[in-house]
Amino acid sequence: MIKLSGLSKKYNDNFVVQDASALFPKGVLTSIIGPNGAGKSTLLSMASRLTNSDAGEVVIADKPLNQWDNAELAKRLAVLRQSNNINMRFTVRELVAFGRFPHSQGRLSARDNEIIDKAMGHLDIQHIANRYLDQLSGGQRQMAFIAMVVAQDTDYIFLDEPLNNLDIKHSVEIMGAIQHLAHEHGKAVVVVIHDINFAASYSDRIIAMKQGQVIKSGDTVEVIDEAVLSDIYEIPFTIREVEGQRICMYYTNPHK
Amino acid sequence: MRNSTKLILLSVATLAIIALFLGKGLDAYNYRFFLSRRIPKVLAILLAATAISWSSLVFQTVTNNRILTPSILGFDSLYVMIQVLLVVLAGSLSPLVIQPMLNFSVTTAIMAGLSLSLFAWYFYGKQRDLFSLLLIGIICSSLFSSVTGFFTMVIDPSEFMAIQASMFASFNNVNGALVYWAIAPMLLCLALLLKLAPKLDVLWLGPDNATSLGINVRKLTLQIMALVSVLISVATALVGPVLFFGLIVVSLTRQLFNSYQHRLLLPASSALAAFLLLTGQWIVENLMAFETTISVIINFVGGSYFLLLLARNKVN
Numbered sequence: 001m002i003k004l005s006g007l008s009k010k011y012n013d014n015f016v017v018q019d020a021s022a023l024f025p026k027g028v029l030t031s032i033i034g035p036n037g038a039g040k041s042t043l044l045s046m047a048s049r050l051t052n053s054d055a056g057e058v059v060i061a062d063k064p065l066n067q068w069d070n071a072e073l074a075k076r077l078a079v080l081r082q083s084n085n086i087n088m089r090f091t092v093r094e095l096v097a098f099g100r101f102p103h104s105q106g107r108l109s110a111r112d113n114e115i116i117d118k119a120m121g122h123l124d125i126q127h128i129a130n131r132y133l134d135q136l137s138g139g140q141r142q143m144a145f146i147a148m149v150v151a152q153d154t155d156y157i158f159l160d161e162p163l164n165n166l167d168i169k170h171s172v173e174i175m176g177a178i179q180h181l182a183h184e185h186g187k188a189v190v191v192v193i194h195d196i197n198f199a200a201s202y203s204d205r206i207i208a209m210k211q212g213q214v215i216k217s218g219d220t221v222e223v224i225d226e227a228v229l230s231d232i233y234e235i236p237f238t239i240r241e242v243e244g245q246r247i248c249m250y251y252t253n254p255h256k
Numbered sequence: 257m258r259n260s261t262k263l264i265l266l267s268v269a270t271l272a273i274i275a276l277f278l279g280k281g282l283d284a285y286n287y288r289f290f291l292s293r294r295i296p297k298v299l300a301i302l303l304a305a306t307a308i309s310w311s312s313l314v315f316q317t318v319t320n321n322r323i324l325t326p327s328i329l330g331f332d333s334l335y336v337m338i339q340v341l342l343v344v345l346a347g348s349l350s351p352l353v354i355q356p357m358l359n360f361s362v363t364t365a366i367m368a369g370l371s372l373s374l375f376a377w378y379f380y381g382k383q384r385d386l387f388s389l390l391l392i393g394i395i396c397s398s399l400f401s402s403v404t405g406f407f408t409m410v411i412d413p414s415e416f417m418a419i420q421a422s423m424f425a426s427f428n429n430v431n432g433a434l435v436y437w438a439i440a441p442m443l444l445c446l447a448l449l450l451k452l453a454p455k456l457d458v459l460w461l462g463p464d465n466a467t468s469l470g471i472n473v474r475k476l477t478l479q480i481m482a483l484v485s486v487l488i489s490v491a492t493a494l495v496g497p498v499l500f501f502g503l504i505v506v507s508l509t510r511q512l513f514n515s516y517q518h519r520l521l522l523p524a525s526s527a528l529a530a531f532l533l534l535t536g537q538w539i540v541e542n543l544m545a546f547e548t549t550i551s552v553i554i555n556f557v558g559g560s561y562f563l564l565l566l567a568r569n570k571v572n
Contacts (some may be wrong), residue, residue, distance in 0.1 A: 050464050074470025081464045087320055088516050098458060102470040106454030152469070163556040 001025050002077075002156055002188060004048060007056035009042050016042045018212040024085070024190050029182040031199040033223075034209035034232055036185040040192045041082075043209065047190070048079035048158040059157065074102035078149045079158040084141075086133065090225065092144045096120055099151030110195045119151035122175050129187060139170030144173060150181065157181065159191045162199060173194070175202045200224045200246045208232050222231050259513050266462050270531040274298055277534060291310070296435045300494045301537065303435065305505075305529035307491035310449060311484040312502030313509070315524050317456050318480045322510070323565050325464060326371075327503035330397030331488045332497030334370065337400040338363050339419050340407045348418035356434040360493050364441075369487035372478060385524055422497070438490050443485045445474075445490075452479065453518035460516055498551050500558020505529040507561070 009017045017039040024030050030234070032040045045051035046162070047058055049065055058065040060077060078099075097121055100112040108116075120126045123143045130136040135143055142162065149157055161172045179202050182189040193199045199206055199220075206223035208216045208230045216223050223229075224246045229237040239250040278294050312325040337351055342359070344353045352359055368436075374392070404423070408416055458466045463473045491498075509525040536550040 034388075048468070050467055063442070070467070070472050074468065081469045084462065084465065086461060087322065090460075090512065090516060094516065095461075098461060100471060101454070101458055106457065149468075167553040243257075 001063065002190075003059040004043070004047055005057050005059075007043065007053045008050065008056065009039070009046060015212045017046065017053075020209070020212070020214045021056075022207050022214060022217055023049075024156065024188045025184060026188045027186045028204045029179050029202060030045060030188070030190045030205045030207060030208045031203035032190065032209060033194075033196060033232075034215075037211075038208055038209040044079070044160050044192050045081075046160050046191065048077060048156075049073065050079060050081070052112040066133050074152070074154075076154050077156040077158070077245065078152040080145055080149050080160065080162070082164050084145055084159040089132050089134060091132055092120070092125060092129050092140075092147075093135070095133060095144050096129075096147045096151050099112050099148040099153075102152060105150070115153060116151050119147045122150050122180070123147045124173070138245050139166045142166060143170065143174065146177065147226070150177075155187055157187055157189045161194060162193050163193060163195060169196060178202070193213040196224075196248050196250075200248060221246065259515055259520055259524075260511060263520070263527065264373050266524065266527045266531060270527050270534070271298035273531060273534045273538065277402050277538060287311050297420075297432050298534070299439075300435045301533050302526075302530050303438055303463065304495040304498075305533045306446065307442060307454045307487040307494075307504045308498065309505045309509070309525035310522055311491070311523060312445065312506045314449060314456060314480050314518070315484050316506060319389065319479045320459070321389075322507070323562070326395075326484055326488050327497065327502055327507065328562070329389070329393030330400055331371065332487070332499065332501055333397045333400035333404065334367060335363060335405045335492040336419075336423050336497060337568050338366055340404045340424075343415050344411060353418055356493075358437070360434065360489065363456040364489040364494070367489055368482050370466060371481055371485045376478075391450070395445070430540050434493055438494060441486060442490055445486050448479075449483055449522065450519065452476065453472065453522065456480075456518045457516055496551070499555050500562055501529070501533075503552045503565075504554070504561055505532065505557045507565075518547035543569035 004020060004022045004024075007017055007020045008015060008095060020039070020043055020078070022030075022043075032044065034040050042051060046053045049068075049070070050057075060073070093116065096116050096193055097108060097112070099119065100108060100116060104112050113199050120129055123146055125140065125143050125147060128136065128140060128144075133144060136144070146159070146162060149159070157178075161180070162174055166174070175198055178189055178191065180202070181187045191203075193203075206216075206220050207214055207220065208228060215232055216228050224239060226239050227239045229239075229248065229250075233250070235250055236252060240247050240249065263352060277298050278291065284289055312327070315326050316322055316324070339343050339353075339359075342350070342362070348354075349450075373397075408419070408423075455471050458469050458471050459473070459476070461469070466473050505525055505528055509528050511520060512519060512528070513524050515521060533550070536553060540548060540550050540553070
């Protein structure tokens with residue numbers, strides 16, 4: 001379990017995140033939603049020790065973040081940011097193998113190789129294992145990066161906009177794989193996500209943010225609510241149930 | 257061709273040129289004299305080649321660029337400036353100037369301190385880009401050169417003699433006393449860099465991914481910068497400043513060896529650097545009869561290559 005209490009971050013006297021609290025339990029897929037500039041990515045960076053917080057506390061497995069040794073923490077917590085520009089040519093397999101670094105320090109054992117193969121299998125990218133990253137589409141590259149995080153085999157996984165710029169097929173595959181990690185492997189998975197219907201369809205819990213503050217957090221049915229979403233995004237929402245899933249309609253087209 | 261095959265071929269070629277260097281014209285009567293002169297020279301070239309290539313390679317990794325090297329950022333001119341200031345402040349007869357080991361230790365300490373503060377500023381401040389670093393390097397480099405120029409104008413000509421040797425790259429008369437003494441700190445730095453090599457591989461993925469994989473990026477960067485400072489001091493103390501050599505070697509190593517692993521790239525870069533320097537020096541001595549120096553050739557070829565890289569905008 002990861003517990004955030006009263007986290008704040010300021011840039012030049014402006015709060016990007018203010019007094020945010022949240023819980024990320026194991027076995028649960030949590031989505032963080034909200035408009036641009038709501039502080040979603042900053043919250044995720046603070047929870048995953050990529051950014052320092054100005055106030056508040058992050059407690060990971062009953063131990064405050066500042067008491068964790070970074071190398072030790074890397075065996076328990078993995079995080080993937082949205083833009084990954086790499087200055088070096090890697091094959092998919094080489095990239096995924098980096099996920100084992102916290103465990104093997106660069107010397108891969110037979111077990112490491114097994115986990116790497118499994119991670120690639122999990123995202124169904126074994127067939128491109130020996131291709132170079134710069135020969136792949138954006139979606140395939142993102143799958144490779146997620147496979148690296150999967151190979152790291154941590155209890156806590158943070159992904160910042162994993163669906164950014166991806167087509168529908170890759171998005172569905174990635175969300176399915178992430179959900180599988182939470183439900184079948186008992187990991188705490190946290191994703192920042194822009195597409196509200198992906199969040200509604202796959203997540204167990206949702207944290208809704210606006211202007212740096214957590215407006216609402218709870219089970220998906222509590223947050224995917226016309227009043228809540230209309231308030232957060234400042235446009236009217238209509239929500240319908242389609243085959244047991246809540247789908248949001250927000251495309252207000254006056255010419256129709 | 258596999259990378260290991262390439263590395264073996266390169267090492268064999270380097271050993272061949274070393275043998276050519278040491279063995280030319282030796283016979284039973286003159287070998288003591290020739291070897292006593294040639295061994296320090298070859299050793300100095302090998303040490304300098306390794307120091308320059310390793311420091312440039314790891315520097316490019318931690319700054320995440322492929323075009324800047326410590327020399328281009330003014331580390332070499334900093335070294336020369338410190339030498340000049342030591343003569344000006346302490347006098348040309350001071351032990352700080354005359355004793356190679358003392359001089360080397362003091363210079364390295366100052367360089368490490370200054371470079372660490374430059375990089376503390378670079379990494380701890382707001383996100384800086386490559387071009388601001390390049391700009392700062394050029395400004396520092398010309399500042400150091402101007403200070404050097406100013407003091408060489410005003411000091412006594414006899415004092416100038418004391419620093420002249422450190423101001424220009426020279427493979428023809430290397431600092432013999434320093435060569436053997438430099439081996440120990442060099443080996444220590446190389447061992448530490450090899451130990452850090454797997455962590456450096458992870459840095460290719462960028463600071464955020466490296467942090468996620470358990471690397472303390474700031475600590476690693478500071479360690480590397482301290483080691484780079486020592487290596488640059490060794491190289492400059494041994495053969496003087498060679499501005500563009502690191503750039504050529506690292507670039508060629510990357511093109512020749514398609515690998516991300518520093519455990520391979522580091523030895524490969526030193527084999528290549530030693531091969532290039534020794535071959536160049538051999539050509540200068542035997543084909544051109546000492547009419548030019550190899551540093552002129554290096555800076556001409558390297559400078560053109562640097563311009564080409566900038567023109568093709570392959571900065572990242």
